[in-house]
Amino acid sequence: MSATLRAWRPALGAWDRPAAAHLLRRAGFGASPEELEQALGAGLDATLERLFEDRTPPELDGSIQALLAAESLELLQAWWMARIVAGGAPLRERMTLVWHDLFATSHEKVQDVRLMHGQNELLRRAGLGDFRLLLHGIARDPAMLVWLDGRSNRKGHPNENFAREVLELFALGPGHYDERDVQEAARAFSGWGTEGRSFVHAPEHHDDGPKTILGHQGRFDGVAALDLILAHPACARHVARVLLEAFVAPMPTEEELEGLAGTLLASDWDVGRTLRVLLRSELFFAPRARRARIAAPVECLAAASRALGARVPPRTLARRASAMGQALFRPPSVKGWEGGRAWIHAGHWIARHNALVELARQAAPSRNGFEVLRDVLPEEPPALRAAVERLAREPSSDPAAIAFVLTAPEFHLY
């Protein structure tokens, strides 16, 4: 095991509010004040275990089943937002969003809420398990087949969209395949399509001829092609990069990539076991990992809502996230969301600012600026604390002080 992934043994007092908040933020979507206190009392190991649990209320799960027939994307977005903010399954929802960004599929083209929901459930169900099963599942997912034109990939008329993206974006990354691999993989996937809302393999449309993929020769079908891609050494590194960028920091080092790819392979591609190592590691808790990236809109809204205990309707939160640049189930392209500084360009920042000021107004009757500062920025930067103290002297200061904390640049570093 790489030294960077060595288990973190917090010195006395090192498992403090900032450390606990960092874990609950990155591995979930922030915490309520009570959850943060509970984590401090329970310790690192127990908190980590709690993150893997799924305590989502069954009636919340059932809510979308009753509404799928309404064909409303907005309600589907609201349902996922409700799951995220409910915090019943923090890590599972976090990974569902990570995989949604990787296997980015948009309702804009799919135009079928049930298919989008089906894919979301696949990501949730398989997201903490064997990555190989997840990749095989996503390749046969009806929403993905519509999104990347798998339905029109037929013998003699290959459509290369899915093959190209699985090599470039989903599993290997540029530099590990060539154009011929794309063409040959597309032939291997031919015949995979949909009938109604179900996956179907049509042998009459499958190109059964010999192919060469990533240097291997044979009469490969889609399953075999995926196995060849998974067997490529770049695949585990690619998945490791996704996990490191989501949980640690952008631009991981070679050593970190190698280390986590090794952990993934050693765990037989088990994402959950890999994350247990990563989230328990010195690397995860290192200073350079904390507040190391800009919060995505969903992260920002969920963390603020949970910390403030604001009861905002999930549909409203989902609409605000859309205005801030992250419409769930509608990533802008197959590459997912650009992220980083794009989250705070001028138009998105105005929407983000307005959403947080509104949250502050809703929370103000029961919270004050000091409490919110302690809960959302447990590091309590001295300059911010001084500013909140100044604001507290003003009459009716609570909404202004809370808004000030939520719109401070420090809060937007996740």
Place this chain on the structure above:
Amino acid sequence: MNRALPLTAFAVLCVLRPGLPGPPPAPLVPERAIATLMPVGCRVYLEGPGLEPLLRGGLAHPFLAAARATPLAKALEEAGGSLEQALERADAWLGAPALPLAARMTQRGVALGFDPEHEAGLLVAVASDAAAAEEGLTAIFAALERQHGVPGALRSAHERWEDAEVWFLGEEAVVARRGELSIVGKRREDVRAVLALAADPGARGMLACPDLQAQYEARAPDAALWAWLAMEELEAFGDEGLRALRRVGLAPAGQGLLGAELGALCGARALALSLALEAEGPELSVRAVGAPHVASLAPGARAAEQPAEVAGEDLGSALLYRDYARFLADRATLFPAEAQAAFAETITTGALFFAGRDLGSEVLPHVSPWIRLVARAVEFAPERRPEITLPAVAAIAVLDDPAEGEAWTSALQTLIAILGVEQAQKGQAGLGLYLSSVDGIELTSARFPAPRPGEGVDLRYNLEPAMTVVGRHLIVGTHVALVRELARELEGKPPLDGSAQEQLRLAPRALAGLLADNRAALVAHKMLAEGLAHADALEEIAGLERVLESLDGVRIEVRRPTPDVHELWLAPILAVAPR
């Protein structure tokens, strides 16, 4: 009762010394209208001309007895205690039977005014005589003293204004009594204004407003409640929703959508409301005063037949007057120049569907402006039953000539074909077009391909649009099953002659059934859209179901009792709970 009455306020009041008692005031003229005692600045005025029977009858009043038998009332009483218990509590608090006391205190009238500019309410009551008013106030003051633990604080008046005794209940209220007259207000100047009106036998008060006076004199004498809303002035204090509603009512486009009569009610300068409490249920009448309306769009402006009655199990039905032929013909005078391009586009698009015929001059004039709308639950084929079921809705109009039906059928077929092309471009299955003959009636319909087993049946499967012509009746509906039913019911029936009123009938119990069928979806929607907890959402929907189950029917009519008066009449019929 004012539970928040601060003790400090009482302490201050206790040391205040009342003025010396003066001579008793001259009694009010017995037949004087209580509206003459209300200052004219009130934009909202509410009077209880027929409250006395309710107060005297108490729980035995026919309306209350019927209302208490409904499922809603039973559920509320089960949850919050019976009305008998509530009355017992009120009697115990007051130390006297509350309802008879209230009846005596308000025997000659009770009115409530509200001035939104100062957010100040004003209550004026005229008792049977001065002794009854004194007895009532004494009982109320004694109850307040007991409640707040300040015995004697209100035993005598804190001040005397001319011939009136005045008490101050903290900063919240001023109470005055002048003979048989009792006044409760938030602001001293309002209470003084009432006293000044009372002292002047010729004062007109709210009746100084000619619009109000006319409606006041025409009101039903037995109405339990009568109200006046100065809408034009209230608009400044209302929210954006109220302003938008008034804009819609005042605009010709709004009247085209809502109908001239309903539009007039929305845009009226003032509204006079009258509520009667009958044994079958309440009856509410809303009269519009100063209601601008487009005469050519009003019911009966064009002599026309009405669709014949149908007699199925309706969830709801309506008879509306929408003369879109006239609407288009008058567009140059009704709408500004910048709106004309949109009309030209509409007419051009219409020509595409109606084989080149002009919508305004060649299509719509041959269709009656009277339209009957019918909503019913329909039976779906098991494999096509949507998971969320909606009622089917159909519109029935009368054609000048049955041959006109061909143009409408062709328009529907063209529309479905165009929609099908759009769907195909998205790679989705569109509506398929079908022609069928049922009992000799030719029917055009469309439907989506059958859903695959196990893949869910979406909301869109509520839509199987259909159209047919039976005699001179044109029937267009959202579901073929309803259109087929209506075709059978209308076969051989001629259209109706004569004038009519716009009306709406609802079957609330059937609507409650529809709600129950879709309860899971409605609850889920409340959770996600409004952020309610599951239990709260469930309770809200159950409450709505109970409201609907408590009504046997709802009748709404839009009337024109005189050429200048527009009236909306609403009558829910109470249902008795199953034993």
